[in-house]
Amino acid sequence: VIRYALTRLSLLVLGLVVASALIFVTLRVLPGDVAQLVAGLNASPEQVQALRDHLGLDRPLPEQYVEWIGGVLTGDLGTSQLTGTPVASELAEKAQVTVPLGLLSLTVALLISLPLGVLSAVRRDRADGTALSVGAQTLAAVPVVWAGMMLVVVFAVWLGWLPAQGFPRAGWADPAAALRSLLLPAVTIGVVEGAMLLRFVRSATLQAVGQDHVRTAAAKGLTRRQALLRHGLPSVGLSIITVLGLQVAGIIVGAVVIEQLFSLPGIGRMLVVDVGNRDLPKVQGELLTLTGIVLLLGFVVDLVHRVLDPRQREA
């Protein structure tokens, strides 16, 4: 396992290096730069060039890349070209919105998909089971934006229970208010992601029910339910951990959309604004952090899998 972990870890590092280079190069291909944006609609080419020189935008790309990576290695993600604030502190501030939002969405997705997924598998021959799986198919096809708008109209505009947009300016100093403002966005992402997960749980359960050891257990006198719960679910859990890695990437993408829709000051919205401002050091830092999280989760999932899956254990 340790040797596997080391190999896997070197893959993770390699992945990050490749990702950093890709991020750096793709961003340089984008037309327009921050100097032009700062200079605006009444600037002469000379003024724009003066700003460019001042910001060091014209330095050779390899030099800029090495400088950036050197900083990252020493824990410095760089500073915003527009405001001069460190990227890391901005990220930490926005993470206070996005991380709870992601966790909450994941919780909602699991709360929906686990019980309902197993249920729809176990009762697959009955009307309610079929209805569940058809319902999930439909929900999974719903665009996140539409789901969000419907929830806002019902819970914020009609009932007035939850805020329609925004995040309290005091942040988590008022935990109740902060949580309330994340609830609708989290349910929006959670329902859509949960519906996708549900289908996966369903097929994993179906597979488990058909497995030899579960059938043997049932033959030894356990009821079908007992057999499934004791012997089938561990393998269901295993496959779900695998999908969760992918699911997190889905939730991050969902957060970018949902933070726009609900005007939440999170990483997703910051990313959109910074790309629009061509504040490249910030965008780089943000993208690298997000990529890092996804890659790291993939790493952890693989390790857990290795430890838990009896078939892979002996290697």
Add this chain to the structure above:
Amino acid sequence: MLRRTAAAALALLAAGALALTACSGGAEPAATTAAAPDPDASATIRLVSEPGNLDIRETAGAALDQILIDNVYEGLVSRTAEQKIVPTLASDYEVADDGLTYTFTLREGITFHDGQPLTPDDVVWSLQQVKDTATYRDSARLARVQSIAAEGQTITLTLSEPDSTLLWNLTGRAGLILKKDDATDRKTAANGTGPFRLDDWKQGDSITFVRNDEYWGRKAGLAEIVFAYIPDTQAALTGALAGELDAVTGFDATLTPQIEANGDFTVVTGESTDKGTLAMNSTRAPLDDIRVRKAIRQAIDKESIVEALGAGTTLYGPIPELDPGYADLSETAPFDPKAARALLADADAEDLELTLTIPSFYGTTVSQILVSNLDDVGITLRVDQVEFPTWLSDVYGNKDYDLSFVLHTEAHDFENWADPDYYFTYDNPEVQRLYTQSLSETEPDAAADLLREAAQLVAEDQAADWLYNGASVVAVASGLRGMPSVNVNERLDLAELTKSDG
């Protein structure tokens, strides 16, 4: 398509919701109208675009002027909603008959937000810095100022030539007075003399102002103002309907029935200097042919654009009604698709294919009408929606475009038509001469007449097309009084704003 359907569904649902609340609501509204303003109140105002940073000296963009000028930073003079120039930090000013000497009397006892006093030295330093630093916005607007000097509380500006735009320019960025050698980081903080202090900027979310209790003039009517940056129209609408916003600027006028339905909001429209400008690259065939440009102008139905936007008026020349030099120039290219086709045939330019470069935040309303109008006269229009930085690079910087659409919001910006290097690609020496002459004029009316003459030439040359003169559309909650409605994209002076419990 998806957005449309969703919006329609939302509208239906919202209408239903409003019908429900209307049934359950009692005699509430009567109570709110009588309530007195609450000096401790806080108001939340939706704005569309957030500035990249707060540097009023170096960073361009109306998003900064809109909130910072008048509210946080002040100049010797300022402009009213009626576009009149009034003394501000100066108690009085005088312009010599020859237009070469401007004297201002600086008020005494004014302090900056950090407690330091405002001195004549600060005024001289501020103006001199703007004049001498080429990367400062509007630095060129002080080009004719030869010297800036102070004696006691009297500030004297001496000019090399008369400048009919100087006082106006001093109401803008060029005239703002900052503390000499101030260490404040202008990118994220502000130290001005205005009725509000910048309290907090949560990037990607909001900017908060609090009342400056030490203000030299009449104190602001609100204790706190929160500018909530909400680019998404639907989010702004639902935020307003849920009672989270007190005013929505940049409101989509076509959603007026929804927001007004339950009586909590009133949509107010005011004049603006927003010019929906369709630039035509006249350095490129076939647009170098005036007949082609005129045909394009005559093919576009301006009335239908104004109707689709739900607000604003038509505009047929470079100067809007709010600015000096306005004239109705509709006769230079009246809507006439038949004449347009004839012109194109005459120019041997049938079956044209052109590309429109348009920043994506303008939506699709205007470009859809353009595509269909131009199709009617045999021009195939390809719409290239780009991010704003891409537009700045391709169109503004490299002049690499056929047609371009941008809403030019700035007031008094005729100078761009007199600048052959501007992205408009318009080069008429006579227009340049008239503009320079208007600058040197000492009588405001005479200066305006010269601009009017120049604008007429620009329109007759079919230098570009003006699709509409936008309106400032603001949805205001009941209980809010004194919300500005004129040209709010440029200036949002909130000192008079008050709120009573609603």
